[in-house]
Amino acid sequence: MKKRLAALLILCMTVSCLAGCSDSSGSSESSGSSESSGAGSEGADSESSFEGKTLNVIMQDHSAVESVIEAKGKFEEETGATVNIETLPQSEVLSKAQLTLSSGSSDYDVVMFDHKYTTQFAEAGWIVPLSDFVEKDNYDTGDFMQGFVEALSYNDEIYALPFYGESTMLMYNTEMFADAKIEGAPKTAEEFWDACDKLKEAGYSAFACRANRDEGQNVYIWTGFFLGAGADWFDEDGKLSVNTEEAAAGTEAFIKVLRDYSINGVESYNWDNVQLAFQQGKIAMAIDATNFAARLEDESQSTVVGKVGYSVVPEGLSVPSTSTWGLGLNKASENQELGWEFIKWCLGEEIMLQTAVDGLRADVTRASVMNSDEYTSKYNYEDGNWIQVVIDSMNAAPADYEPRITDWTTLGDAMATAVSKSLDGEDVKSSLEEAQKSCSNITNDAYTPVNR
Amino acid sequence: MNKEKIKRLVTLESESSWKLLFYPGRWILLLLTMVPTIYAFWLSIQNYNLAKPTQRSFVLLRNYLNVVTDSRFLGALGTTAKFTVCSLALELVLGMLIAHCLAKRIYGKEIVQIIIMLPMIMTPVVVGLIWKMFYDAEFGVISYYISAVTGKAPNILGESASSLLGLIVVDVWEWTPYVALILLAAIQSFPMEPYEAVKVDGASAVQTFRYLTLPLLQPAIAVAVMFRFMDLFKWMDTIYIMTGGGPGTSTETLSYYAYMNNFKFLEVGYAAAMCIVMLLIVLFICNTIGKKLLLKEES
Numbered sequence: 001m002k003k004r005l006a007a008l009l010i011l012c013m014t015v016s017c018l019a020g021c022s023d024s025s026g027s028s029e030s031s032g033s034s035e036s037s038g039a040g041s042e043g044a045d046s047e048s049s050f051e052g053k054t055l056n057v058i059m060q061d062h063s064a065v066e067s068v069i070e071a072k073g074k075f076e077e078e079t080g081a082t083v084n085i086e087t088l089p090q091s092e093v094l095s096k097a098q099l100t101l102s103s104g105s106s107d108y109d110v111v112m113f114d115h116k117y118t119t120q121f122a123e124a125g126w127i128v129p130l131s132d133f134v135e136k137d138n139y140d141t142g143d144f145m146q147g148f149v150e151a152l153s154y155n156d157e158i159y160a161l162p163f164y165g166e167s168t169m170l171m172y173n174t175e176m177f178a179d180a181k182i183e184g185a186p187k188t189a190e191e192f193w194d195a196c197d198k199l200k201e202a203g204y205s206a207f208a209c210r211a212n213r214d215e216g217q218n219v220y221i222w223t224g225f226f227l228g229a230g231a232d233w234f235d236e237d238g239k240l241s242v243n244t245e246e247a248a249a250g251t252e253a254f255i256k257v258l259r260d261y262s263i264n265g266v267e268s269y270n271w272d273n274v275q276l277a278f279q280q281g282k283i284a285m286a287i288d289a290t291n292f293a294a295r296l297e298d299e300s301q302s303t304v305v306g307k308v309g310y311s312v313v314p315e316g317l318s319v320p321s322t323s324t325w326g327l328g329l330n331k332a333s334e335n336q337e338l339g340w341e342f343i344k345w346c347l348g349e350e351i352m353l354q355t356a357v358d359g360l361r362a363d364v365t366r367a368s369v370m371n372s373d374e375y376t377s378k379y380n381y382e383d384g385n386w387i388q389v390v391i392d393s394m395n396a397a398p399a400d401y402e403p404r405i406t407d408w409t410t411l412g413d414a415m416a417t418a419v420s421k422s423l424d425g426e427d428v429k430s431s432l433e434e435a436q437k438s439c440s441n442i443t444n445d446a447y448t449p450v451n452r
Numbered sequence: 453m454n455k456e457k458i459k460r461l462v463t464l465e466s467e468s469s470w471k472l473l474f475y476p477g478r479w480i481l482l483l484l485t486m487v488p489t490i491y492a493f494w495l496s497i498q499n500y501n502l503a504k505p506t507q508r509s510f511v512l513l514r515n516y517l518n519v520v521t522d523s524r525f526l527g528a529l530g531t532t533a534k535f536t537v538c539s540l541a542l543e544l545v546l547g548m549l550i551a552h553c554l555a556k557r558i559y560g561k562e563i564v565q566i567i568i569m570l571p572m573i574m575t576p577v578v579v580g581l582i583w584k585m586f587y588d589a590e591f592g593v594i595s596y597y598i599s600a601v602t603g604k605a606p607n608i609l610g611e612s613a614s615s616l617l618g619l620i621v622v623d624v625w626e627w628t629p630y631v632a633l634i635l636l637a638a639i640q641s642f643p644m645e646p647y648e649a650v651k652v653d654g655a656s657a658v659q660t661f662r663y664l665t666l667p668l669l670q671p672a673i674a675v676a677v678m679f680r681f682m683d684l685f686k687w688m689d690t691i692y693i694m695t696g697g698g699p700g701t702s703t704e705t706l707s708y709y710a711y712m713n714n715f716k717f718l719e720v721g722y723a724a725a726m727c728i729v730m731l732l733i734v735l736f737i738c739n740t741i742g743k744k745l746l747l748k749e750e751s
Binding site for chain 1: 504505700701
């Protein structure tokens with residue numbers, strides 16, 4: 001009897017527990033169905049077909065995104081939908097997107113991601129090709145810089161459209177250059193090392209760049225040195241080749257400049273540390289993203305306004321990067337139509353120009369915006385030289401600067417670790433050998449060689 | 453009759469009332485700990501990369517074999533061991549000293565007790581960010597004072613020789629108070645008679661500590677060691693903020709490497725195998741600590 005009673009009680013408790021669970025799931029279901037029925041009944045009325053809908057977007061914490069968040073009220077007014085934009089820092093946003101997408105969840109309708117992940121996301125079937133939407137709306141993608149569109153495509157299908165794009169360039173402090181009696185920007189590797197020596201003699205920290213092994217840090221700049229020294233990620237057979245003589249030479253150049261000519265503590269620098277050091281006039285040269293200029297030339301943050309020179313990275317030392325973040329649609333999303341509308345709005349000429357003029361967006365992806373009078377007059381750094389350098393860099397940037405492969409995180413981390421170890425004093429060749437060994441199963445037949 | 457019985461049951465007067473208290477807890481515990489562990493084991497025998505859902509397959513124990521031969525895993529195991537042992541030893545010694553000081557009647561003891569708890573109640577991420585600033589080679593206060601003495605600003609987190617030490621200091625700073633509080637509670641519960649007896653026998657302070665206080669403290673030490681060990685072994689939040697495992701892999705611990713495998717490389721199966729291996733290590737060591745320090749006391 002007692003046993004039965006106890007069993008009954010436990011049953012009651014379990015049931016009440018389950019009821020609690022199903023309650024919440026029930027409510028979310030009902031809200032979901034009301035949404036879809038709303039869409040159905042209003043399908044004919046295109047003006048307000050998104051009325052009352054909620055669009056969830058995950059984006060990188062970035063100055064360009066901030067401008068969009070400020071302007072999103074306009075989109076909400078036009079469509080009647082509510083847009084929630086969640087922003088996370090660079091390394092977290094990708095992890096969160098990967099986990100959400102891989103679980104088949106529809107938590108996010110629109111996902112912003114780094115172009116290097118296009119292959120992974122597309123191959124795993126997490127995002128939908130945008131080609132159907134593009135065709136249906138007769139949407140013109142020709143105005144976007146084609147290198148970026150290509151970087152966000154996989155198997156000739158566009159999977160995302162570029163939200164912001166950048167390359168790398170050499171920035172230098174003209175005052176320090178004058179003081180060290182260096183004329184103009186170094187155009188070649190020899191000139192670069194010569195400038196380093198002269199700056200060191202004059203008592204300056206000549207150079208700094210990202211050197212921390214975090215995701216997207218040291219490898220982003222190191223890759224330039226790696227390719228600049230004549231190395232390539234994959235050989236003719238599509239096999240990984242990061243342990244070659246050229247790779248070692250590039251890595252050694254990267255280490256030499258950081259060890260002999262840089263600021264104390266550079267080993268743990270991320271891009272924001274580099275930017276701060278440049279803004280504070282602590283370093284004479286830096287190689288980093290083209291969009292640094294907007295913050296270096298902003299009087300509220302920088303002490304070097306008007307004293308910065310821009311140049312394409314020295315030949316033989318480095319090559320300019322390709323980096324773009326695009327907006328794609330989650331395959332599991334129930335709001336793909338609305339998501340597409342949002343992507344179009346977000347990347348429209350009008351909003352891109354407006355956010356660039358009102359905010360700090362030196363990384364627009366539309367040629368028409370970059371060539372517009374408003375844009376060129378606002379981002380008129382170094383008498384317009386900056387825009388010219390950006391365009392030259394983007395034109396010279398290889399599509400496979402960092403290869404678009406499914407296992408990029410694994411390879412990127414192995415290289416980041418190898419570079420960090422080498423910088424810490426370990427033998428360059430053996431560090432690279434170790435990376436090669438740990439990633440030897442990664443192959444890529446579709447690789448576009450840079451140096452071969 | 454039945455009504456009466458139910459009433460007795462829910463007012464905890466019946467003989468089977470214990471089941472009412474015991475079973476729900478047991479089931480919840482099973483659901484929350486056993487099920488995920490079994491699922492982790494299930495994952496660990498598969499080749500499963502989230503980004504390659506079509507290549508999912510059973511590989512039995514191959515993941516385990518790869519884990520124990522993975523040089524980076526073994527390196528992380530070494531780093532974890534160094535970190536755990538050094539931090540634990542320092543925390544015990546300092547915690548013991550602090551506990552003894554606080555057990556004495558000193559002026560303003562209550563305030564000191566509250567102040568030393570502050571590091572412990574801070575969010576680890578905040579601790580990491582603050583210490584990262586302290587250590588900064590260019591702007592940090594610690595580097596400033598060291599450079600004032602030695603003439604050269606050290607790059608504590610940027611060099612593998614000192615980065616782990618830098619992290620140990622942070623952990624000791626944050627968690628010594630915890631050890632001190634456990635030991636203090638034990639010291640304050642000691643009976644006075646044995647102390648009076650050894651005083652009469654003429655024992656020195658060192659002898660009193662060695663032959664009386666230490667044996668009496670043993671259970672408390674065992675508890676402190678066990679809790680701190682488990683925390684230290686799975687530690688990663690401050691590393692994530694302060695060094696990201698670098699430079700090289702010099703501060704990469706097991707949990708950090710497992711995190712990288714799961715959340716960055718998306719190798720869910722491999723990461724699960726790694727976690728199961730970690731679980732076995734923790735179980736083994738905690739069992740040993742328990743047997744050596746706790747059961748000996750009882751026998």
